Every structure is written in C-alpha cells, then in structure tokens.
Amino acid sequence: LQKLGKADETRDSAFEELVANFNKQMTEGSKVQRDLKAYLAAVKAMHEASRRLQDCLADMYEPDWFGKEELDALVEDTDTLWLDYHQNLTDKSLLGLDTYLAQFPEIKARVAKRERKLVDFDSARHHFASLQKGKKKDDAKIAKPAALLEMAAPSWAQGLISAHQVAQTNLSYNQAEEELGRAQRIFEELNVELQDELPVLWDSRVGVYVGTFQSLAGHQEKFHREMSKLSHNLNDIMTKLEEQRQL
Amino acid sequence: LQKLGKADETRDSAFEELVANFNKQMTEGSKVQRDLKAYLAAVKAMHEASRRLQDCLADMYEPDWFGKEELDALVEDTDTLWLDYHQNLTDKSLLGLDTYLAQFPEIKARVAKRERKLVDFDSARHHFASLQKGKKKDDAKIAKPAALLEMAAPSWAQGLISAHQVAQTNLSYNQAEEELGRAQRIFEELNVELQDELPVLWDSRVGVYVGTFQSLAGHQEKFHREMSKLSHNLNDIMTKLEEQRQL
Numbered sequence: 001l002q003k004l005g006k007a008d009e010t011r012d013s014a015f016e017e018l019v020a021n022f023n024k025q026m027t028e029g030s031k032v033q034r035d036l037k038a039y040l041a042a043v044k045a046m047h048e049a050s051r052r053l054q055d056c057l058a059d060m061y062e063p064d065w066f067g068k069e070e071l072d073a074l075v076e077d078t079d080t081l082w083l084d085y086h087q088n089l090t091d092k093s094l095l096g097l098d099t100y101l102a103q104f105p106e107i108k109a110r111v112a113k114r115e116r117k118l119v120d121f122d123s124a125r126h127h128f129a130s131l132q133k134g135k136k137k138d139d140a141k142i143a144k145p146a147a148l149l150e151m152a153a154p155s156w157a158q159g160l161i162s163a164h165q166v167a168q169t170n171l172s173y174n175q176a177e178e179e180l181g182r183a184q185r186i187f188e189e190l191n192v193e194l195q196d197e198l199p200v201l202w203d204s205r206v207g208v209y210v211g212t213f214q215s216l217a218g219h220q221e222k223f224h225r226e227m228s229k230l231s232h233n234l235n236d237i238m239t240k241l242e243e244q245r246q247l
Numbered sequence: 248l249q250k251l252g253k254a255d256e257t258r259d260s261a262f263e264e265l266v267a268n269f270n271k272q273m274t275e276g277s278k279v280q281r282d283l284k285a286y287l288a289a290v291k292a293m294h295e296a297s298r299r300l301q302d303c304l305a306d307m308y309e310p311d312w313f314g315k316e317e318l319d320a321l322v323e324d325t326d327t328l329w330l331d332y333h334q335n336l337t338d339k340s341l342l343g344l345d346t347y348l349a350q351f352p353e354i355k356a357r358v359a360k361r362e363r364k365l366v367d368f369d370s371a372r373h374h375f376a377s378l379q380k381g382k383k384k385d386d387a388k389i390a391k392p393a394a395l396l397e398m399a400a401p402s403w404a405q406g407l408i409s410a411h412q413v414a415q416t417n418l419s420y421n422q423a424e425e426e427l428g429r430a431q432r433i434f435e436e437l438n439v440e441l442q443d444e445l446p447v448l449w450d451s452r453v454g455v456y457v458g459t460f461q462s463l464a465g466h467q468e469k470f471h472r473e474m475s476k477l478s479h480n481l482n483d484i485m486t487k488l489e490e491q492r493q494l
Binding site: 234 | 275278279282283285286288289290292293295296297299300303304307312453454456457460461463464465467468469470471472474475478479481482485486488489492
C-alpha cells in the first residue's frame with residue numbers, strides 16, 4: 001500500500017489542478033454573467049435616456065415644421081431597435097451563459113463529496129495499515145510462545161493453539177480490508193467520474209465564451225448599423241427643418 | 248389718455264404672448280439640456296459597462312488563443328470610440344445649448360423690470376388722470392367765485408386772482424405730466440427693446456434645436472457606424488477562436 005499511497009498522492013495533485021481549473025472557470029463564468037447583466041442594465045438605461053431626449057425633440061417639434069411625421073416614426077423605430085437589442089442579448093447571449101453556469105453547483109457538490117470520500121478512504125487505509133503492522137508483530141510473538149506451549153502440549157494439540165490466535169487476529173484484519181475495499185470503490189467511482197468530466201467541462205468554456213461573445217458581437221453589429229441609419233435619418237430631418245427655417 | 252390706455256392694453260396682450268413664448272422656449276431649452284446631460288451620463292455608464300465586459304473577455308483570453316492581440320487592440324479601440332463620442336457630444340451639442348440658454352436669465356430680468364416699469368407708468372397715468380379731472384372741476388369752480396370777486400375788486404385787479412389760483416393748480420398738474428412722461432419713456436424704452444428682441448429670440452430656437460440635434464445625430468451616426476465595424480471585428484476574432492478550438 002505504500003506504493004499505492006504514492007500513486008494516489010500523485011493522482012491527487014493532478015486532480016487538484018482539475019479542481020483549480022474548475023474553480024477558475026466557475027469564477028470566470030460568473031464574472032461574464034455579472035458583467036453581461038450590468039451591460040444589459042446599462043443598455044436599458046441608455047435606451048431610456050435616448051428615448052427621453054428624442055421625445056423631448058418630438059414634443060417641441062411643431063406640427064407645421066417639415067418632417068414632423070418622419071420624426072415621430074423615427075422615434076418609434078429607434079425605440080423598437082433598442083428594445084429588440086436588449087431582448088436579443090437577454091434571450092441569446094445571457095441565456096446560453098445561464099445554462100452553462102447552471103451545471104456548476106451540482107459538480108461543485110460532487111467535488112466536495114469526493115473530498116469527503118477521500119478522507120474516509122485514507123482513514124480506512126491507515127486503520128488497515130496499523131492492523132497489518134500489528135498482525136506481523138503478533139505473528140512473531142505467537143511464533144515464540146506457541147513453540148514453548150507446543151513443546152508442553154500433547155502432539156495432537158500442536159498447531160491448534162496458534163491457529164486459534166491467528167484466526168482472531170485475521171477476523172478484524174479481514175473486516176478492515178473489506179472496509180478499505182469499500183471506501184476505495186466509493187472514492188474511485190466519484191474520482192473516475194470527475195476525472196472524466198472536469199477536463200471536458202474545462203475545455204467547454206472556450207466554446208461558451210465564443211458562443212456568448214459571438215452572439216453579443218452579432219447583435220451589437222446589427223444594432224449599431226441600424227442605429228447609424230436612424231441617426232442619418234434624424235440628420236436629414238434636421239436639414240429639412242433648417243431649409244424651411246431659411247425660406 | 249383713455250384711447251392710449253386702450254391701445255396699451257392691446258399692446259400688452261400682444262406682449263404677454265411674447266412672454267408666454269419666451270417662458271415656453273426657456274422651459275423647452277432647459278429640458279433639452281437636462282435630457283442631453285442625462286443621455287451623456289447614460290453614455291458614460293454604458294461605456295463603462297461595455298469596457299468591463301470586454302476587459303472580462305480579454306482577461307479570460309489565454310495568450311495562446313488565436314486573436315489575442317487583435318482582441319486587446321479592439322478593446323482599446325472600442326474604449327477610444329466611446330470616449331470620443333462622449334467628448335464630441337459634450338463639446339459640440341451640449342456647449343451650443345449651454346450658450347443659447349445662458350442668455351435667458353438676463354432677458355428674464357429685463358422682462359420683470361418692464362413689468363415693474365409698467366406698474367410705475369400706470370400709477371403715473373392714474374395720478375395725472377385724477378389731477379386732470381380735478382383741474383376741470385377747479386376751473387369750473389374758480390370761474391364762478393372769481394367772477395363775484397372780480398365784480399368787488401378794482402378793475403386793475405381783475406383777472407389776477409383767478410390767474411394765481413390757476414397757476415397753483417397748473418404747477419402740480421405739470422409735475423404729474425412730467426412724471427408721466429418720464430415713466431412712459433422708461434417703460435417704452437424697455438418695451439421697444441423687448442418687443443424687438445423676443446420675437447428674434449423665439450425664432451432662434453428652431454436653429455438651436457436644428458444645431459443641437461443635427462450635431463447629436465451626426466456624432467451618433469459616426470459612433471454607431473464605427474461601433475458596428477468593431478463589433479464585426481469581435482465577431483471575426485470569435486470565429487477564429489472557434490476554428491482553433493475545433494482543430
């Protein structure tokens with residue numbers, strides 16, 4: 001078991017790296033989620049401020065001024081564009097991220113459970129190791145008295161006394177061995193699962209970041225392109241009004 | 248003066264319309280200024296939220312991922328674009344509006360002064376009108392007693408007594424007339440000034456609105472156009488990263 005212990009230690013340091021990655025990935029993901037939510041709140045705030053400013057112009061705009069109808073339509077179109085942008089980011093970019101992050105708590109719980117089962121396994125191993133050490137001493141002790149006892153005993157009883165003592169020692173030794181086997185199986189099952197899953201999860205982060213920011217960039221590109229056109233139209237309306245003013 | 252009073256009343260109702268426009272224009276202008284400032288604050292907040300979200304991506308982006316350098320450059324370019332947009336709106340759109348609104352307090356003070364001078368003028372007019380009324384009565388009264396007095400007086404004194412009384416009445420009458428003239432001149436001077444200036448100021452609002460919103464629309468158009476391009480670039484970087492991931 002000394003050799004196994006050495007191997008386990010090595011294996012656990014590799015696992016610790018997986019857990020460090022898992023934690024890093026969870027922290028990163030939560031930060032993207034938080035920052036995206038803050039961005040969405042800012043989009044909403046800028047939408048409202050933009051709406052108020054355009055409403056202000058529309059309210060001042062007198063009915064006989066050139067472009068009154070175009071302006072009213074423009075205010076509505078701008079409003080719709082902002083609403084769609086916010087909705088798309090919420091439905092597409094944020095939702096994908098939410099789904100990705102939703103799997104972390106369950107995995108985190110299993111990582112913690114593996115930690116507890118490793119403690120159980122280690123304790124079973126130490127118990128078994130101490131029994132094993134004691135058994136060797138007992139075997140040595142029994143070997144001597146048994147020899148003296150056997151010399152005094154009739155020949156038919158020789159071997160039986162030591163066999164009885166050995167059997168008693170073997171009983172708790174075997175129980176401990178079974179316990180060790182069970183603890184190891186429970187731990188190994190969790191360990192193998194996580195050793196399979198964590199690297200896959202770690203690799204999946206790249207796809208999630210790509211998905212989130214590609215979706216964000218796509219909606220941003222469309223939103224800003226359309227907004228640029230609407231701004232151009234507002235510029236045109238203002239030019240018409242300026243021409244009317246100079247008549 | 249009855250006729251003049253009638254004319255003044257008409258003139259004042261026309262002036263009240265000018266003042267109503269002036270107040271409307273001041274309220275409108277202040278609202279545009281307030282809404283533009285709120286929009287600028289929202290631009291700043293969205294800039295910060297956008298910057299945090301992009302920094303978050305750049306921080307997660309590992310050095311060996313495709314497009315790391317392009318991403319870092321993009322984050323800087325996006326930041327500069329936001330800063331320029333905010334600065335341009337502050338320097339151009341808002342500053343023009345500030346200059347326009349800065350002239351209102353002084354004109355408002357002169358409108359209030361004209362109001363006070365109109366009260367002085369009215370009071371001088373009523374004082375003079377009551378003296379004028381009194382003088383007519385006095386003239387009638389003096390005419391009779393003077394006739395009796397003159398009959399009893401030596402012929403050389405005839406005419407002098409009534410002349411003395413008439414002179415005394417005339418003194419306060421003349422003072423009131425002068426006072427009225429002075430009050431009228433002060434009022435008229437302010438009145439003529441404001442009657443010239445207020446319609447010009449009222450008409451100027453259209454040009455100011457055109458200037459403010461044309462400048463705003465122009466900067467918006469440019470900002471959104473450039474931002475759409477940067478979003479396109481971010482999309483490209485994400486596509487490259489996705490390709491690397493699938494290798």
